[in-house]
Amino acid sequence: MSGGYVVYGAQGSGSVAVEAALTLIGQPYEVVEAVTFDPAQQASGDRILAVNPMRQAPALVTPDGAVMTESAAILIWLAEQHPEAGLAPAPGDRARSAFLRWMSFVSSAIYAHYWLKDDPFRLVSDPALHPEVDARIQDRISDCWAVMEAGATPGPYILGERLSVLDLYVAVVSRFRPRRQRFYAVAPRLGEAVRRVDADPRLAAFWADRYPFEPGWDRL
Ligand SMILES: N[C@@H](CCC(=O)N[C@@H](CS)C(=O)NCC(=O)O)C(=O)O
Numbered sequence: 001m002s003g004g005y006v007v008y009g010a011q012g013s014g015s016v017a018v019e020a021a022l023t024l025i026g027q028p029y030e031v032v033e034a035v036t037f038d039p040a041q042q043a044s045g046d047r048i049l050a051v052n053p054m055r056q057a058p059a060l061v062t063p064d065g066a067v068m069t070e071s072a073a074i075l076i077w078l079a080e081q082h083p084e085a086g087l088a089p090a091p092g093d094r095a096r097s098a099f100l101r102w103m104s105f106v107s108s109a110i111y112a113h114y115w116l117k118d119d120p121f122r123l124v125s126d127p128a129l130h131p132e133v134d135a136r137i138q139d140r141i142s143d144c145w146a147v148m149e150a151g152a153t154p155g156p157y158i159l160g161e162r163l164s165v166l167d168l169y170v171a172v173v174s175r176f177r178p179r180r181q182r183f184y185a186v187a188p189r190l191g192e193a194v195r196r197v198d199a200d201p202r203l204a205a206f207w208a209d210r211y212p213f214e215p216g217w218d219r220l
Contacts (some may be wrong), residue, residue: 005029006061008048013037014071014111015058016210017172021078021165023206025085037118056115072107075165076100087165095159099166102148102158106169109144113137114176138178142186145174149187158193163200171197175211180218 005022007029009015013036022029034048035041036057045055051067052059060068060078068074079088089095116122117137120130157163158170171194174183184191198207207213 003063005063006032008032008034008051008059008061009057010035010037010044011210012175013057014172017071017165017168018058018060018074018078019210020168020172020203020206021075021087024087024163024168024202025078025082027082037114039119070107071111071169072103075169076103079165086162087168089159089162089164098152099159099164102152102166103169105144105148106166106173109147110141111173113141117177138182142178142182145183145190146186149190152190154189154193156193156196158190163197167193167197170194172211175217184218 005027007015007018007022009018009031010033015031019029019031032047034045034057036045036048036055038045048057048059049055051061052069054069056069058069058071058074060074062068068077076088079085083090089099117134120133121127124130124133152158153160155161157167159166170190174180174187174190174194180191180194183194197203198213
């Protein structure tokens with residue numbers, strides 16, 4: 001154990017939100033690259049089994065050797081461990097309820113769909129039905145972003161004045177399919193907040209390395 005944070009995950013995956021939080025917090029961390037969502041990279045993905053029997057990224061090993069999984073829990077916990085970074089409303093803050101609500105919502109209503117979306121064979125054996133499964137999941141994800149758009153009261157950031165780990169989480173998960181153009185259409189105010197996060201100069205080198213803005217990235 002290095003004595004620092006270790007993140008298991010991959011470029012372009014949900015672990016990027018955790019890595020972004022550690023970058024803003026200013027804590028050193030090591031990344032164990034584990035591509036869990038590409039069948040052609042079985043050995044890479046299997047690396048994460050050392051810490052997560054669900055074989056899903058992200059996983060975090062804390063400096064005292066504890067293992068955490070579940071992206072929302074990791075982000076909330078990191079913000080709590082490093083209050084000086086100001087990445088979450090503290091208990092008692094008026095924005096705390098919205099913070100916990102939307103962190104859970106992104107995880108359970110949106111992110112959870114990718115288990116089936118990335119491999120429809122998990123529930124549907126007939127490949128002829130997969131395009132329909134995929135389209136319905138993308139519709140459901142868009143509908144959920146629209147619900148969040150209607151229920152949240154964004155200022156410059158999703159919870160108001162301050163950037164929080166919720167912004168990092170939404171900035172990353174909204175880059176998954178159906179990608180940003182559709183997200184912007186159903187959630188324009190959330191879209192403004194995440195574009196602010198995309199453009200944060202403290203994260204410019206980080207995004208270029210871990211989730212590059214390649215031409216057409218928002219609609220591929
Ligand atoms: N509930 C998990 C979901 C994580 C998740 O779906 N991660 C994707 C990568 S972005 C993954 O590892 N997928 C592989 C799989 O589900 O088999 C969390 O919020 O951390």
